[in-house]
Amino acid sequence: MRVDVSPLQADLQPNVSQLITVTISNTATIIAGYAIRVLGADPGWVQLDTDEIALFPDETRVLTIMVDVPRGIPAGARRIAVQVRELTPPYESKVTEIDLTVPPNPVVQLRVDPMAITAGKRATFSLLVENTGNTAIRGFLAGDDPENQVRFDFEPAHVSLAPGQHSVLDMRASAKRHFLGTPTVRSLSVYLDEIAPDAFLEPPPAQPASGEEREPLAGATFIQKSVMSRSALSLLGLLFAATVFAVVITIALSRLVAQSTADRNLALQVAAAKNNAATTGQSGVSGVVSLLTSGKPVAGVTASVFATSDTTTPVATTATNAKGAYSVTDLPAGKYLLSFRGAGFVQIWYPGAVNAADATTITLAAGQVQGGLNVSLGGVPASISGTVVGDDVSAATLFLETLPGGATTDAAAGRPLGTAPVPVTPPDNGGAVVQRVPIGSDGSFSLANVPSPSVYELVVVKTGYATSTQRIDVGAGETRTGVHLTLSKGDGLISGTITSQDGPLADVTVTATAGQQTASTVSLTGAHAGTFTLRQLPTPATFTLVASAAGFASQTVTLSLGSGQKLAGVSITLNKSSASLHGVVSLLPRNERAAGVGVTVTDGQLTVQTATESKGNIGSWVVGGLAVPGTYTVTFARSDLQSQTVSVSLDAAGNLTPGSLGAQITSSGIAVSMTPATATVWGQISQPGGGHVCDTSTNALGEATISLSSGASTYSVTSASVAPNCGMYRIEQIPPGTYTLAVSAGSGTSPSAQVITLVAGQSLHRNVPLAPPASMSGTVVGCTTGPCLNWTVFLYRQADYPTTLAATTQTDGATGRFEFDNLEAGTYIVAVGSTGDPANATTTEQVTVEPSKPHDGVVITVTS
Template sequence: MSAVHAVTFPHHVEVEPGQGGFISVAITNTADVIDAYSVQVFGLDPTWVEVSPERVSLFPGDTANIDVRVHLPLDYPASQRTITINVVSDDDPTAFNLSNVQLVVAPSAETSIALDPTMVTGSRVATFGIVITNTGNAVASARPFAIDPEDLAEFTFDPPTVIVPPGRDQVVRVTAKGGRAWFGQIRARTFTFGVESDTAGSAAGLTESVTVETIGTFLQRPRIGRWLISLLGLLTAAVVFAAVLSRTFDRVVEQASVTDELIDAALESGEAGGAVVPSNPATVTGTLTSATSTQGLAGMQAELFVSDDTTTPVASAVTDDAGSFSLSSLGEGRYKLKLSGAGLAALWYPAAPTPDDAQEIEVALGQELTLDPVAVGGLPVEVTGKIDADNPLDLAGVTITLVAAGETDPEADALVATVDVAPDGSFTLPDIPSPGSYQLLVEKPGFATERRDVTLGPGQSLDDLELALRPGNGIISGSISESNGSALGGVAISATDGTTTVETVSLTDGAEGTFRVRDLPTPGQYTVTISKPGYLTETRSVALTEGQEIGNLTARLVPATGSISGRSTVSGVPEQGLTVTLTGADLVRRTAVVSQGLAAGSYGFVGLPAPGTYTLTFTGPDVIPQVRVVDLDPFRGTTDIGGIDVSLSPESTTVQGIVNAVGGGPATQATVTLSDGATTRTFLTADDPAGRFQFSNVKPGAYTLTASQIGTDPVVVLVNVTATSATPNLNLQLGAQASLSGRVDGFDPAAQSVTLRLFDPAQFPNGVAVATVETDAGGNYTFTSLEAQKVFVVAVYASATAADPLDSVSIETEPSIDKPVPPFTVTLP
């Protein structure tokens, strides 16, 4: 028998969120020695529970009270749950007492609203949004409404009712229309918007209603605004004024005559060069570009003259950054255009040196005339310089070529000028258009081609260019292959010494992968760059002596892409819905894991830039995500990495076990509950296999597992569920069921038996008995498997058919205890 007896009061506690509830625990020391006791509360966060005093010390037979105060947070959801009060002994770990208390968390109706927008300007219809926020602890059913004090507007709500979970928002769209005036100013109309919300509690089906309101404004325009009335007034005034003027001018015309010369003079205002701008003027636009490039010339001047007077311009403009100009406010007539600017030779449109040779531009009223682009050659300048050679005899046959920038083919139309170098190495390129960008080429067979970029400003000559002539008899050759040794064609090879750059491509046919870079000036120090898309670029430093040829340059290009592959399963088994997300190297890719067939569980990513570091995230429904980091490093030979295998763990697991009765046998039809404080699940132990229970799909967390049977003290176990490890089989041992035992005296039990019946007090003596037993040969009897802490009536009868009891007694059962019934002494008829 337990050395402690505890009674909790009340068994049913209602708690308001944010407020406290009290439970009193009466503890009696039933041991023969002094002992100390403390109280534990299972099923609640320990920070929500306050026990006072924390510990009591009792003499044998003494009783003391410990108060338990429960304080729940404001956001705790409305619910009804069972908590367990455990009284434990300090001296005897086997001495404890468990009792259950029903904790009812009342619903808290806290609803607020906001209007977005609070003010709307419109004509007939205005749309508002009511943002409903549930700050309570229970689900709220909200019904929006609106009130127009003038009772003119009609309101439509979408949706008409919303369900708002605790801590969440919902938006209702409200459309107000109607009540629009015909005339007047914008009218401010004030509406009252509100929400009536019902919050249903979990206890007794209680429902609490809350109404909240706010104000919105509709600035409504009239059908006919003041501006339209004003316009009609102005039009009326204009008509009256026009009628008055008409009658007045009729009288003037009758008294005066207008000559043809006067009319002609008045019409001349729309002619070319007229001092008065016509009502529908013309516009002339155009573009100036450099003759040596397609770029526009900025800051140039465009002047427009009347054809028969080229001394005074009637319009002028300056070109913008794109070389465009615009001449506006022009009358009808014939014009000539002059283009000029700093460093440019003036010309007349389109390319005449004098106005007499210029093309006439005919302009009509209202026309927007766009001229053809004009290429302005600019003032001719000279480009001079000198070639330096180690041997003066090498200067013979050297050619200087000037081409437009970006063009290196002398046979192309971009050729500007060419000249042979003088015996002393000097050269002069006359009449070079400026401004312009060019490329100067120094060429001679057997020597490297020297290239120099030349930029000329408007009218700017370029003097004293110094160029070197170097023998171009250096050669670098070799072969390119892949990292696996196979020949690789189409590889770009570039050799540069900082001044001269020569490029080539490795062969794709014949001697695939081989290359030969020719005409390299020697001596020289060259940087050779070897590149191809999809491979890592390599650079080599090569020194060439006079006339040297290097023919053994080899390179193996490492692929600059890689792959990652592996398998993803759930506890080693392929499942549907698994995905792998790859991030890194500015990439985000996602692929599904194969769920069926021979490749079930596999995944792969190819064409990944390398080197690179990638993060793989493995996810799926109801599983715990996992992350792997993979490095692709071509220099270490880790570009294609496989075997990145991940076994995901289910996000939920199973809690299972067996409930045993007194004597070690399984307890069938025992009640097992699993609770995390918010949700409680119940299971009846099975008949086959006997005593077994199982809760599946249990999320990770801390749970209280309680097993009970009629007439027994509940057995409580704390279970910590983790997704990464399975919960072991639990073995719960119940105590004995409550029972009543007694003896009947006053007759010979060996010769006959008497009948005892067990009644609910409300059914005694004429109702249906809960149980019936007969005395044994010693006059003893027992009622088993009884409900604990319940009052019964035990009655003795002369026989199984007797209707009137010989004697009876009331007695209360105790959990897991065979409680003795006071003996009966009867006299049989």
């Protein structure tokens, strides 16, 4: 594999797309697949032509990546990386880094609250200074009035704001007032004088230098009363009645919950009684096959039923359907063992044994159909290896975890980034720990025998360092190499206050993200309501802060921390206006509901991720807390499906605007139909005169072995031997490429092979007819009375003669002919006798039979 990326350095202008080209060449001798990802960038900034391609040997393709950053992005250098990973052996992965620079654009806004104050000697105003540019601002506040009679005091006197940050200050204006008379109106102007980068932190002169003019950022009015004017009185309102009302509602709801619990218990008892009802009919077995790692149903798995006395030849076989279900009926009463085998999976015996000796025996009574025989298949174990980089990675610990579930996530636990537990304790991110390995001084790690296929999180923790997390999708039996994780020192801090229009807001989830690092906490309640603190953040770094709470629109702030910086006084205001998006994802071509599809909603600043439901209302999803009005990009992705992206707009009421309505988007939600990223091959095997023909009308053949091979990967299944799937086979989740489809049915039949090419989403129907099996026929002559009628013909394999018979028959009562069908290829000994006792055979003949060929004209001469 050869990868070239251009350019490696570029300047980014907000809302101006930057084109990056990726040239991929297949230097291998087989068809290869590649996955392309952009690391270190917000998904909403990046648009790819496609994230997966397949190339023939020596083929080269150029892909384009558009990077578009939103306005307000902080100035400075950023580094992203383009990862190209082979989906076929040797599974090589290459990462190319790109340096991007956002030029500075300083913009400051200042607002005075209130605009006018009536007071005596002095008045106090609140100033809101907001940095709406993309670079840091440092300056001193100053003020003046036309009469030059007002003295200004600012607390604090200077401001230092990062991009997107704002600060609230106090401005006190004082002047000598008249003893009697009407109030004096004084017009005030407020300025922000920038501090040179190399200046000392001393305030500049209150007045500009001679001849210098400057524009005020804001103005206010100070209405100064005389000494004898009346003072203003203010009234305070009481809200005590609201507390009484809340208590009444709480008591009423508790009664409803108790009644609902009783109704639920009654419904469960009724359902249990129904499930205990016995079933009748022919004897049989049924169940569902699912993935061990994710619980999703698995189609195309061969289910074989064996008698306990013979575990080499199945009594019957079938294959699981699209929902992972299987059913075998028409079984006689007796004791059986069940075996399950699928392409890319380890064969198991019910309920989870690796061999027949440890399997559980299924006992069927006459007419009994035993259901619920469910099993979970695991793929061939995978392996993951890579490197942890940082200033000191020794004594760190790497955890391999399943994806978080439920509410046991970092956000719910409120665990700040970097407050990692000691290395022997797994991080509480809501997922189960699969493996744990220590990291040495060289940073290398290796994980073997990883259950697959599945999606995991790699988590690196070390005391005093920021927790680093990376999600990884592992295929069945995959050998993943070149995984890189960064361990950063956590010595930064961000603290502040969350408020709403009603005051401080508690229980708000605050999440800070910088590359692979994520920190979460919750704003406090009680005396310090609304305050939050994120500790042990890696520095220097730029963080995206997202504040979210039920019933409020999420707010996003971008902050930059210098080396060891501790940033306090961050103020975030949440508005109550919010909306949600929802919809359903289906899978073509059958329009089945698709579970476990990742859904990413972003407006360039806020990014929210969820997944479609796997239980209950399968395929549905919902994302709430979206700010309105706004335009959002919704991306749907799953490892085995081709990704899709739609754009929607929400008005101020949270309704989808007509501009976003289309074939997939309606006022009731977003309906998306996705196509597989892999292919499927299915069909029927037939053979006239075959030994396992299970449908004579179509010559459908069971127990045939079907294999699909690309040279690097091989998939193998067995055709079904029972109705209604007699002779059918199905192989799913095949990566696109060129394969050899081979079918065999014993040594007596010539195998069939053909080359097929598969593309993503294709469902190839390919029936395979096999030539008839080998046979032998001939005549027994030499009898004095004419044809040797009703003589016995004994057939032995050459190696088994004369101890073990392979078959017997009698000559025709009219012509003396005999015939053997469905023979394995090889050399045989044919013996003839006038009685049924092989010890009385008088003549033998050696005959060699070839696959799928009739050996006719055998003449055996006997002495009467």
